[in-house]
Amino acid sequence: MKDDDQYEITDEEIVALVNCDDNTIEDHDQAPAVEPLRVSHNDGVKALETAMKYVKQQEATRVDITMMQRWRDLAAKKWNSSGKQTSIKNFFKQSQN
Numbered sequence: 001m002k003d004d005d006q007y008e009i010t011d012e013e014i015v016a017l018v019n020c021d022d023n024t025i026e027d028h029d030q031a032p033a034v035e036p037l038r039v040s041h042n043d044g045v046k047a048l049e050t051a052m053k054y055v056k057q058q059e060a061t062r063v064d065i066t067m068m069q070r071w072r073d074l075a076a077k078k079w080n081s082s083g084k085q086t087s088i089k090n091f092f093k094q095s096q097n
Contacts, residue, residue: 010034044078045072048072
């Protein structure tokens with residue numbers, strides 16, 4: 001692992017290493033590929049709003065703040081477009097008594 005400082009070992013890999021003997025230890029290059037965690041648009045908007053607050057506290061330039069606002073606006077746009085729009089007919093359905 002000293003050759004690859006960026007390699008993160010999972011809990012399952014730790015358990016496997018603890019439970020196996022020296023002859024069955026697998027090379028970390030053969031570890032199963034882990035799919036990266038997907039961040040939802042909603043979580044992205046929240047994270048970017050928090051990041052914007054932080055950047056403002058650090059006396060960032062107007063360019064820095066504008067860039068953060070653009071990313072936040074893009075995430076918000078994607079979040080809004082990913083939702084299913086309710087049909088107006090659903091608001092006028094008669095209740096059945």
